[in-house]
Amino acid sequence: MTSRATRRPVGTVTRGTTNPNRLRRMDRWIAAVQGAALRRADDPVAVDLGYGAAPWTAVELLQRLRAVAPRVRVAGVEIDPARVAAARSYERDGLVFVHGGFEIPLAGRPSLIRAANVLRQYDEAEVAGVWERLCARLAPRGLLVEGTCDEIGRRHVWVALGPEGPRTVTFATRLGSLQRPSDLAERLPKALIHRNVPGEAVHAFLRDFDRAWAAAAPYAAYGARQRWVRAAGDLAGDWPLTDGPVRWRQGEVTVRWGALAPRG
Numbered sequence: 001m002t003s004r005a006t007r008r009p010v011g012t013v014t015r016g017t018t019n020p021n022r023l024r025r026m027d028r029w030i031a032a033v034q035g036a037a038l039r040r041a042d043d044p045v046a047v048d049l050g051y052g053a054a055p056w057t058a059v060e061l062l063q064r065l066r067a068v069a070p071r072v073r074v075a076g077v078e079i080d081p082a083r084v085a086a087a088r089s090y091e092r093d094g095l096v097f098v099h100g101g102f103e104i105p106l107a108g109r110p111s112l113i114r115a116a117n118v119l120r121q122y123d124e125a126e127v128a129g130v131w132e133r134l135c136a137r138l139a140p141r142g143l144l145v146e147g148t149c150d151e152i153g154r155r156h157v158w159v160a161l162g163p164e165g166p167r168t169v170t171f172a173t174r175l176g177s178l179q180r181p182s183d184l185a186e187r188l189p190k191a192l193i194h195r196n197v198p199g200e201a202v203h204a205f206l207r208d209f210d211r212a213w214a215a216a217a218p219y220a221a222y223g224a225r226q227r228w229v230r231a232a233g234d235l236a237g238d239w240p241l242t243d244g245p246v247r248w249r250q251g252e253v254t255v256r257w258g259a260l261a262p263r264g
Contacts, residue, residue, distance in 0.1 A: 009105075024153055025173075026147065044069055045074075045075060049118060055086075058087070073096075077098050077105070084098065110137065110142060111138075111139045115147075116148070119148075119191075132165075155184050168242055171254075182206040
């Protein structure tokens, strides 16, 4: 799986903060939308890029993806060599840990690259270049998922990209902890977090989501899930959502990237 070429990793060391089960919402969505592509691939490889100071997220990714694609293999890629060395004891059939960065030092093209909480420390101007580099490493039907979550995974927002570029933005949350949808603004990925201001599309989207959530208040009597589903249904009248009630009941809403892309 790993490349024999040696090169200096591209990128900088992250804080490395990680916790077990932190990326469960992202993993659940990936398994649902990319599972078929992983099953069809001749050699399905998924990358956990920047897994951090402990390898929990890579171990969990293998478990969750194998539930929908039994042949998948996972490579945890970290730019800090000490973290790679510490993770090696967790290697098993289908799971390896590799020293590297945005160049993705694997011999082939992965069907999935997951980069969670990696670009948070970078400047907004650097995001497009990183996306382009990572998308260029994808297999033809590959998927890059890049986003940010809180420390225990209750709130998460990510962008999904194919080889051609960004496709969608997904907002996911533990509904019992939510006061209003715009609470998710603090977890917007780097490409959007500084754009949550009047005049930008993501600000308008969260404003409309809050309004739909307020209008759906009577449904709270049936639980936060029913209120979220009702609010998402109303939101779909004005915004190009790509999912429906099956995903909404998971505390998710996915919208086309073009509707939220930053101005200019």
